[in-house]
Amino acid sequence: MPCRLIDAETVQRLLTMKDTVTACEDAFRDWGRGEVVCPTKITLELGEDAEWPPYKNGLNAMPAYIHSKKSAGIKCVGGSLNNPKWGLPYIIALILLFDPATGIFKCVMDGAQITNYRTGAQAAVAAKYIENKKKIRLGLIGAGTQGRTQLMAFSEVFDIEEIRLYDINPQASAKFVEEMSRQIDTKFIVSEKPEDVFYGTDIIVSVTHGKDKFIKNSWFKEGQILFPMGSFTECEDELLLSADHVIVDSVGQTMHRGALKSVVDSGQFKECDINATIGEIVAQTKEYKISEHERIVCIPIGTGAMDIAVATMLYDKVLEQNLGEAFIFNKALEI
Incomplete structure (x- = not known):
């Protein structure tokens, strides 16, 4: 052929x-x-x-x-x-x-x-097996292409009651709402500060190129799931080290790049501190329970x-x- x-x-x-x-x-x-x-x-x-x-x-x-x-x-x-x-x-x-x-x-x-579609899909699939609710309030940091595909994917898996959106560029947020409101029937709230995205939301997805650890531990509340996507360092170390569960797509990869790299390099986080992979949760090959009051960080950097x-x-x-x-x-x- x-x-x-x-x-x-x-x-x-x-x-x-x-x-x-x-x-x-x-x-x-x-x-x-x-x-x-x-x-x-x-x-x-x-x-x-x-x-x-x-x-x-x-x-x-x-x-x-x-x-x-x-x-x-x-x-x-x-x-x-x-x-x-x-x-x-x-x-x-x-x-x-x-x-x-x-x-x-x-x-x-x-x-x-x-690439754009599967990046959204991999987070939505992971959330499907971590989050018990079918109706969610979604927080989104980043109003670019990846932000759009995240919303598209999550809307395939969940009934999105509300989305809180932040982008460093207010014009990008406005354009995002204008375009995506035609595709997704939900309530859009544009936030002026990134921390506002965490207010009252169940799942927060960050799709930025941030390398300055701008996401603070104090923003992250009980019962929330946070997805810092890609090969960047958006979360401060305390947030990663104090999370109740850390779930990844690829163990080897997340130990050397992306959100965990800083705490791994400093010796504060080891491979044994990873609670599960997304594959283990989806395939149910690992007995794993999450309380509704725990804080979960899920890191799908992206794999071939x-x-x-x-x-x-x-x-x-x-x-x-x-x-x-x-x-x-x-x-x-x-x-």
């Missing part, structure tokens, strides 16, 4: 948040059962967290194998912090799928929308397993509809 070239337009036409949530939930369940191979992501540092090279960029390589789908692949994702001022999207990604038995590549797929699961689902749709551009990149593979 020839390799398929699947462009961004095709991905946008076929990908739905409902399907993305299902694919991520299945992948977490498989992972919890030990049926996923997902190494930690490798980063090519190009100035995002270093003074040199001078590109304010970084490239992540994120491989994974999903046994139930007999699918393997790798996502390469980058994006310079300069891109927005150049009129370019921050996230630029390609996903390659291949046959795990032969190593023959099946497709090259644009990965930007998959979610990208490959969603991309495989989309690839199957492409084959069913005979879409994408087919090509043979090596005549020796032509059968």
Whole structure:
């Protein structure tokens, strides 16, 4: 079978948040059962967290194998912090799928929308298994693309009674409400300070590039679930160290980057302090109980397993509809 070239337009036409949530939930369940191979992501540092090279960029390589789908692949994702001022999207990604038995590549797929959608979906899936309520009040810090997909995903899983929103840019918040109120039937409250997002909410999701530990322990109340997303350091150390439960997507990854990196590097937090993985909770392979009065921090940094699961689902749709551009990149593979 020839390799398929699947462009961004095709991905946008076929990908739905409902399907993305299902694919991520299945992948977490498989992972919890030990049926996923997902190494930690490798980063090519190009100035995002270093003074040199001078590109304010970084490239992540994120491989994974999903046994139930007999699918393997790798996502390469980058994006310079300069891109927005150049009129370019921050996230630029390609996903390659291949046959795990032969190593023959099946497709090259644009990965930007998959990245954005699965980031929302992975948090919503985790929340589904942690939060006992079906109707929630959601807090959201960050009114960019990731904020939009978080709201889309959570609305697939929960009945959202109210959303409290904060962004450092008030214009971004206003635009967010204008756009998302057409899609999601809920009450929007724009907050003037980030701490106001914690007032009366059940779940708080932070999707910023913050590295200054701006989320304070004093804001975080009993019974709340906090999702500090991505590879950034948004939470102060005391919050992470005093949480009743810390849940992660990938143990190895969260010990070396993202929210926990600071407390791990200082020796205050060890691997044994992680209470469970999202996969273990979804697959119910670990007996685990959470009280409604406890404070839970859940850290899904993002893994190749979610990208490959969603991309495989989309690839199957492409084959069913005979879409994408087919090509043979090596005549020796032509059968």
